[in-house]
Amino acid sequence: DIPLPTTSEILTIINNFIDDMDIVVDQEVIDEIALSFKGLNEFQIKQILNLAYQDGGCIDADDKLLILKEKEQFIKKSGMLEIVNFSETIDDIGGLENLKEWLVRKEKVFANLDKAIKFGVDVPKGIMIIGMPGCGKSLTAKATATLFEIPLVRLDVGRLLGKYVGESEENMRKALKLAEEISPCVLWIDEIEKAFSGVGGDGGGNDVTTRLFGQFLTWMQEKENTVFIVATANDISRIPPEFLRKGRFDELFFVDLPNGEERRKILDIHLKKRGKWNRDIDSIKLIKETVGFNGADLEAVVKDSIEKAFIEGKDCITTEELLQSVKDTKSISSTLKDKISQIKDTVNKIDIKLASTPDLR
Ligand code: ATP
Numbered sequence: 001d002i003p004l005p006t007t008s009e010i011l012t013i014i015n016n017f018i019d020d021m022d023i024v025v026d027q028e029v030i031d032e033i034a035l036s037f038k039g040l041n042e043f044q045i046k047q048i049l050n051l052a053y054q055d056g057g058c059i060d061a062d063d064k065l066l067i068l069k070e071k072e073q074f075i076k077k078s079g080m081l082e083i084v085n086f087s088e089t090i091d092d093i094g095g096l097e098n099l100k101e102w103l104v105r106k107e108k109v110f111a112n113l114d115k116a117i118k119f120g121v122d123v124p125k126g127i128m129i130i131g132m133p134g135c136g137k138s139l140t141a142k143a144t145a146t147l148f149e150i151p152l153v154r155l156d157v158g159r160l161l162g163k164y165v166g167e168s169e170e171n172m173r174k175a176l177k178l179a180e181e182i183s184p185c186v187l188w189i190d191e192i193e194k195a196f197s198g199v200g201g202d203g204g205g206n207d208v209t210t211r212l213f214g215q216f217l218t219w220m221q222e223k224e225n226t227v228f229i230v231a232t233a234n235d236i237s238r239i240p241p242e243f244l245r246k247g248r249f250d251e252l253f254f255v256d257l258p259n260g261e262e263r264r265k266i267l268d269i270h271l272k273k274r275g276k277w278n279r280d281i282d283s284i285k286l287i288k289e290t291v292g293f294n295g296a297d298l299e300a301v302v303k304d305s306i307e308k309a310f311i312e313g314k315d316c317i318t319t320e321e322l323l324q325s326v327k328d329t330k331s332i333s334s335t336l337k338d339k340i341s342q343i344k345d346t347v348n349k350i351d352i353k354l355a356s357t358p359d360l361r
Helices: 007-021 027-036 042-056 063-078 097-111 113-119 137-148 167-182 204-222 260-273 283-289 295-311 319-328 337-348
Strands: 126-131 152-154 185-189 227-233 251-255
Touching (some): 063 167, 126 137, 295 319
Parallel strands (some): 185 227
């Protein structure tokens, strides 16, 4: 491992560059940019500074985006973590107001990370989002990275498993180190219950998973870096309880099936995304008929109606068409009835915040 420049070394590189080019850059901008450069080597940093300078004849806060792009290339080459590309923002999430509000508060810290750390603010560690399938957990992971303006990298524990003794642990160490090096970033662990299933069980495979889990827990406990973890899960009955203890994540959120107001917002978002929202659509009727639908079901209803309207040569969508698609769609509550009540039962037993605000209609 060749050590990468520390924050103070990065500051020296930037200041030398500024002197050489004879330009004036605000100290605050220098400090923020220095944090974004973490994870890159001296050569890469100088190259990006040159690019930024050529771009506008100065170095400013907008250059953080340029650094982000370069980092993406760097992660891709390593193969240990997967860089996720997407375009979702917080406005694409219908409902989940408590969760969104919490994230917006943390964004204030991430947007001014250097200032916040100097002020004494604890760097946010991450969140665990538990809940029903197809209700926006993955969407939230993506929207978080957009909101914080940092890369989203996915840790696939299955991909780290190796054939030889100790190989998996070494891969996990490398992946976590890489996440630290490229931080600030969002480290997304999807379906964490599957990643660490078998923890505590008997047998060779389970031993490895247990060790990986322990390694990850220790890293999380001790971490003082700017890697923000978003862990998502459906079935927490399979998650080792140590994982949910206070101090590991900043907060645990439960994402339930959307309530009436949330179903209206989700339908609107998907209709608007496809340019087919109109004020004549009767949302009250639709809300009544979609009890038990998740976000993915509602998206499917919109897609289906739009396709039908196109095939039939219509140019707008009516409530009747949407209601017909609702009838034709088997909602998650009917197809996964047992799983849903099991998720609710286990969630009731832990201290967890609701992602949604109550429906006050
Ligand atoms: P799973 O547990 O199955 O992975 P998930 O909770 O991660 O599910 P997502 O992948 O976020 O579900 O949602 C699936 C799709 O459903 C999304 O691409 C999105 O279009 C739609 N969707 C779900 N929830 C919402 C929501 N709250 N607002 C808008 N769209 C939503």
